[in-house]
Amino acid sequence: MKKEIKIFSPATVANVSCGFDVLGFALDTIGDEMVVRKAPQKGIKITKIIGQDLPLEISKNVAGVAALTMLKETNLDFGFEIEINKQIKPGSGIGSSAASSAGAVWAINKLIGSPFNNLDLVRFAMEGEKLASGTAHADNVAPALFGGFTLIRSYNPLDIIKIPTPKNLMATVIHPQIEIKTSDARKLLRETVTLKNATKQWANVGGLISGLYANDYNLIGRSLKDYIAEPERSKLIPGFDNVKQACLNAGALGCGISGSGPSIFALCNGEKTAIKVSDAMENIYSKIGIAFDIHVSKINNKGIKILENR
Amino acid sequence: MKKEIKIFSPATVANVSCGFDVLGFALDTIGDEMVVRKAPQKGIKITKIIGQDLPLEISKNVAGVAALTMLKETNLDFGFEIEINKQIKPGSGIGSSAASSAGAVWAINKLIGSPFNNLDLVRFAMEGEKLASGTAHADNVAPALFGGFTLIRSYNPLDIIKIPTPKNLMATVIHPQIEIKTSDARKLLRETVTLKNATKQWANVGGLISGLYANDYNLIGRSLKDYIAEPERSKLIPGFDNVKQACLNAGALGCGISGSGPSIFALCNGEKTAIKVSDAMENIYSKIGIAFDIHVSKINNKGIKILENR
Structure with a gap:
């Protein structure tokens, strides 16, 4: 041994x-x-x-x-x-x-x-x-x-x-160097959610899981929606909305908060897009003037x- | 034409x-x-x-x-x-x-x-x-x-x-002949749900979809849980808890309310179990003295x- x-x-x-x-x-x-x-x-x-x-x-x-x-x-x-x-x-x-x-x-x-x-x-x-x-x-x-x-x-x-993970699925993750405590991010969430939003959320969970099994990149992208945490927690991340829009414009399948933030992830079909998305993310935080780390990775x-x- | x-x-x-x-x-x-x-x-x-x-x-x-x-x-x-x-x-x-x-x-x-x-x-x-x-x-x-x-x-x-549907998946459905209007069943549901229950619900949606893709009958069964509608709506269906327990005892993967009721469905691995489950359902409603229709069906x-x- x-x-x-x-x-x-x-x-x-x-x-x-x-x-x-x-x-x-x-x-x-x-x-x-x-x-x-x-x-x-x-x-x-x-x-x-x-x-x-x-x-x-x-x-x-x-x-x-x-x-x-x-x-x-x-x-x-x-x-x-x-x-x-x-x-x-x-x-x-x-x-x-x-x-x-x-x-x-x-x-x-x-x-x-x-x-x-x-x-x-x-x-x-x-x-x-x-x-x-x-x-x-x-x-x-x-x-x-x-x-x-x-x-x-x-x-x-x-x-x-x-x-299972589709083989060309890549993630781009940026960590803007601001501090958000998990406990603070949790406090932003209400103890109850509307049945309407909850239903949309589990519909998307079903879609994302389906997309992953079926290698359906487009479905994965359509399902990357968050009606519960992102609307509240994104307020704690300067530039979030701009980063998300820029990622989608650069071809990301979807984009959201990693865990309770402040990192932001995007999922992409293929490395070329993942790098474009990385450039788009960098560009935003360079302009805002917040230091960051950025990672482009296979799953x-x-x-x-x-x-x-x- | x-x-x-x-x-x-x-x-x-x-x-x-x-x-x-x-x-x-x-x-x-x-x-x-x-x-x-x-x-x-x-x-x-x-x-x-x-x-x-x-x-x-x-x-x-x-x-x-x-x-x-x-x-x-x-x-x-x-x-x-x-x-x-x-x-x-x-x-x-x-x-x-x-x-x-x-x-x-x-x-x-x-x-x-x-x-x-x-x-x-x-x-x-x-x-x-x-x-x-x-x-x-x-x-x-x-x-x-x-x-x-x-x-x-x-x-x-x-x-x-x-x-996709696993090929041995069967459904047994019993329709106890009582009247429940969809609109009445809807009224029983609250407009908000706890985040805790909602999270359990989408975890199970993820599990059910995974089970269907992976032909994992056991996972399908474990995921057939409802924290949102069943706890409220099952009150409108006489004998529901007994039927559910009897179905599970007879080998059903899981059991729940079909739509807004009053029908109750069970999913089973194979026809033999589906028929056993049908017998178990029949048995309960015969004892209660409510007329019923029952269906055993492939998906x-x-x-x-x-x-x-x-």
Whole structure:
């Protein structure tokens, strides 16, 4: 059995317009790198974090909390050290906490011969999410662990469906560097919605899932509509409406808020369009004068992957 | 070109638990039979209705209204006579008005060389639905016209997706002979729903659509949950909870209210189970002492079909 593993744990886009709280997909060109190694001492130790200023203390670190939750269901006479090269900025809305939580438990599971399945790993990683945002949501950890598009059909019992991804589907994601806390974005949402809007929302969820199964890019685009969160949350993102319009003009299938923002994603048919859309997004935020990161990526159908086995 | 056509226009199950107002499927063993023939006089004439006591006057008959709406977009120098053998009882909750509305426009379209596509025909047939229930809904006329399972992704513009049907999927439908008006069933629904329930609902729509594409019968069953209409409307159907439990015990994948009731549908994997479920349903209503009709049917993947060309 391996002693040490280096992994890539992807950034993820949750909600995906119509799929509020239930849909998500994984990216390929942005993610955390983590080294996890067996150590003689029981328990978890986070030995190094580079890239971001985050706590090494395991009870305050999402990777530590997720890993500890997992260890409680094992009976190992050894422990693990974790190093995190944090590439995804916390608060970016592309699953920063999820990548570290999911990465930690996935890597440990590999090192001990994979006694746990993906659904178990989601359950453990959700405890990291709980630390990060107060709710144990799965819409980022699920796509990180399963890869591709995932649907959280139910939390109790936990039921996650992997949806196939059309092969030319690309995502362009821009992270304008403003701060939106998930908890603040949640507060903008009302506890009730009109039946009329809810019905439109699930009609579009049905359309998006159909489009993904049927490789119908146009249907995917038509279904990327959000009647619930976007009308409220987009107010927190300067330039959102302009970015969305510019993406659609540049040929994007659809465009929406990634998770609770501030990142904005667009889905595109093919790399050429995805790059055009990237240029369009850049152009808007350059004019507004807000710094940004931008990512053009295939949908990552594999999820977390091994970079090195040592 | 044919002078006269005899068709079968199927009964349909709308809503399908999670898919309130957007999903529906067509049955094979119950439907209206209609004869539509060219006539020298312009316009529409309903010459005969057997099976039910319904108005011959075209402005008061759903088939008449749908057909007239269609004729407005043509420029024909002849008209049509319609005979209806009404097999589906009005108010049964299995798309009685939809079958006649859709059947009329489908048959006329065939007789004039099919200038209209299915989406046009849905649009015309919806006018019949408007006469019947006050709202121009498409969740019964769409599966009657397209066959199989249909999703109304959007009304404006009208966008209907045909979802593939796993080949062993069967429906058992019981019509307990009590009266529930669609308008009364609508009044039971609140104008707002909790975001929590709405989210569960669209998670299940996603699950059901996935199950249908992936031939995953178990997933179809897990997704047949309704947090919106069933908790309210089931109160209007005596014995509903018992029937549902008995269906599940007999092996049904899931069970719910057909349309706005009073019919109850169950989906099953294979005919053997569908018949067991039928026995279980019968048993309950025999004990309660309510008369009923019961139908065991494949999902009708074709929709309306020609019985005779003359």
